[in-house]
Amino acid sequence: MKLPSRSKAYMIPEYSLTGDLLSFLTCNLQYRYQNKGTLPPSKPVQRWFGEFIHGVMEEAFIQWSQNKTEFPWDWKNDIRPIEDLIDLRLQARGLYPHDEDLFFSTTNHEVENLNEHDHKKLASARAEKAINIWGKHLFPLIDSSELLIKGIRDMPQYDENRSRSNYYGINGVVDVLTSMKINKTLEQSNLDNYNNKIIEILKKNESFKQRIKDSEDGDDYEIIIDYKGMKRPPIEVKNPKAENKWESHKQQILTYSWLRSQQEDAKSIFAGIIFYLNELVPSKEDLLLIQEEMENNLIDEKTLKKYENDFKLIENWQEDDKAPELSEEFKLERSIRIININEEEIDESLEKFDEVVYNIEESLINEMKGCKIQDAWKAEADERTCTACDFKTFCKNNKNKPKEFKIP
Ligand code: SF4
Structure with missing residues (x-):
């Protein structure tokens, strides 16, 4: 009797919105070395602030839910212990801040010894503003935070002789999901005894106003929120080699909203909000x-x-x-961005995601078939990305290579 052989393992490639989409769009070759080659960046400090501010906001929300500490929070008593906790968590993962960004906690945990200079270090100043300016308005609206969402899509341009799978998976982590009632929003300019700035800003947005008008009174709706540890990007980029971050961020929120809509407990998603937290302290x-x-x-x-x-x-x-x-209004306006959510834009963003997945898959398959890494992956990025890139010394497309030293 002939025993059947075990069938080939069925694998669905999984792509993450931030780890794959945004990173591939920054530079295809850098993405290949960092993500597919699992080479961590040699200067993890570049990643540090983004992870730090996400951790601080998440922990501040947990503490606010438990203790309902009144705003503004005191930096030394309420915020510094959170910074310390997040910093230690990041250190355990090998991520360290620049000395000028944060008071370094392995050397001294005594907050009493901190002086004004330490307080004013960039990451601390931003954490304090993010909590006291936006946390105050955001925390009362939060339904869940750090929510993992997943979905599955057809593999773009599937070819049974070439493609790795007929489907691919998308995943992402929504920083914050808020849930509100229509009638409460309409009455609301007063939440927890103060004007909620986020609702005020949303109510001035034409598309959001229309969604509210078209909805039933008792309905719930959701808003997807993402924190970015960066400045507000320009609406367009002049350099064709540079990634258009303004568009990529919008695409990220629209894809999140599609993924969320696939979940059973999802309500209608009316808008997305991105907070560009560097704008609070540039x-x-x-x-x-x-x-x-x-x-x-x-x-x-x-x-x-x-x-x-x-x-x-x-x-x-x-x-x-x-x-x-700079004026407070200027900093506030630049730190918040509303993304309108509608079916048409969601479809467009999913098509763009498919296109990125197709390009990654093509480069991967070419490499698996023997093509050299630098031929299989496009090396194209703006000058700032290349200057900070670990692979610039051997990347054939980079003009920022250190000059070769020739012995006379
Ligand atoms: S040097 Fe520039 S083009 Fe080359 S891999 Fe790095 S970011 Fe990409």
Whole structure:
């Protein structure tokens, strides 16, 4: 009797929204070395702030749910212990801050010894503002945080002789999901005895207003929220090699909303919100980038006019000067972005995701068939990404390679 052989393992490739989509769009070759080759970046400090601020906001929400501590929170008593906890968690994963970003906790846990200089370190200043400015309005609206969502799609351009599978999986982690009732939103400008700024901003958004109008009074709806440890990106990019982060972030939220809609307990998703938390305390590098955007006409006329004084302060600021005193409204407006959710845009974003997956799969298959890594994956990125890239010394497309040293 002939025993049947075990069938080949059936594997569905899994793609994550941030780890794969955003990273592949930054540079295909860098993505290959970092993600598929599982080579961690040699300077993990680049990843540190994003992970730190996500951890701080998540932990602050947990503590607020348990203790309902009134805002504003005191930095030394309420916020510093959270920073310390998150910093230690990140250190265990080999992620360390720059000395100028955060008071380093392995050397001294005594908050009494902290001085004003330590308090003003960049990551601490941003954590404090993020909690006291946005946490105050956001935490009362949160339904769940760090929610894992997954979905499955047909493999784009499936070919049974070439493709690895006829499906692929998408996954992502939603930072925050809020759930609200229509009638409560309409009455609401008063939540927990203060005006909720997030609801106020949403109620001024035309598309959101229409969704509310078209809905039944007692219905629930959801809003997807994502924190970004970065400045607000420009709406367009001049350099064709650079990733358009403005578009990629929108695509990320739209894909999240499709994934969420696949879950049984999902309600209608009315909007997405991205918080660009660096805008609350911009660094020198952020200010230089805003100056560059102004020079390249990447800021719209309406915003330039509305915040004329703030933009003037940024324009006149020199790298060695103290940071300009920007108005609170300017910082608030730049730190929040509303994404409108509708079926058409969701379909478009899923098509773009399929396209990215197709390109990754093609590069992978070419490499598996013997093509050299640098031929199978496109090496294309903006100058800043290349300058910070670990692979620049041997990447054939990079102009920032250190000059070869020739012995005379
Ligand atoms: S040097 Fe630039 S083009 Fe080359 S892998 Fe790095 S980011 Fe990509």
